[in-house]
Amino acid sequence: MNSTLPRVRVIASPQSWVEGEALRQLEAAARLPGMRSAVGLPDLHPGKGAPVGAAFTSQGVFYPFLVGNDIGCGMGLWALDLPARKAKPERWAARLDLEGPWEGDAEAMLADAGVRPCGFEASLGTVGGGNHFAEVQRVEAVHDASTFQTLKLETDRLLLLVHSGSRGLGEHILRAHVDRHGAGSLAEESAEARTYLARHDQAVGWARANRAAIAERVMRGVSAAGRRVLDVCHNSVTPKEWEGGRGWLHRKGAAPSDQGPVVIPGSRGALSYLVLPLGDGEDHAHSLAHGAGRKWTRTHARERLRERFTPDALLRTTFKSHVVCEDRDLLFEEAPPAYKAIDRVVGDLVDAGLVRVVATLAPLLTYKTRSRRE
């Protein structure tokens, strides 16, 4: 049996503010039966039950609730054929519309990702709420020219970063699971585990296809063609082998460090970092920060920022980029001051020897939603 205590590690410098509640959640998760390690990344913050910005390994069992409802959520990066000098962010902000069903062939896109029809086809190509977005970016600076070149990127071409997940599908899968089995563990060889994992894998494929459909929509809207540079999932549970054993790797808002370069976005008013993972080590559960991490709760952000900013002021950023967000509450909840400083988060990963910065990317247009909500 697993008689050793699970290892808990938090990768964050003292300058990276981590809330006490997030640490308590991390330690509570580490004490679950079968847990082997718990790693908090520098974007660690409290979540609903389990912390966000964390990765966990377990043996013999795994925990669907640690993955959460947005199974398959992640980041995709596309290189556009559009030169930076042809950027028209103001015009795009006025016209781009990603609401309603995608005009493309949803079933074909899903089939390409190995996903069977599941009743959520009408949501494919939609960004969703919360921290999801599609953002057109320009290359701000290149720090590792060799890797930049290996990825066939060019400094004067625009990029598109898409952060979205499995929309209603992942929610449906988690809910169906919790309704029947509660928030407990699943034994890895059980029928219940197999059922959950099959559905989980469908949601991971669905989310990947969703990011591709969103990218198609944006590219059509800005009259560009593009190529997918990378696509990584930061909410998942997968089998993992390590020296002397095997088990399960849960990622909850944690980017993979074992699948090549990833983008770690800041807030919409900050740089995003294209980074190359250096260690693929067990000591950080093969994972990296997935973003800047929330500093203020949504409620706190709304209350505090409504006093300081008019909605119109939040439609532009310090980068002079444009924001499409017609949902008033969401506009405040996702405002840049609600997030930690991305340079410190990435700096912590660099200092821990986990990544090298390849390039920084600056926002031109961040699309959240055109749907109005009171």
Add this chain to the structure above:
DNA sequence: ATGTTC
């Protein structure tokens, strides 16, 4: 996070 609320 969520056809966006039990």
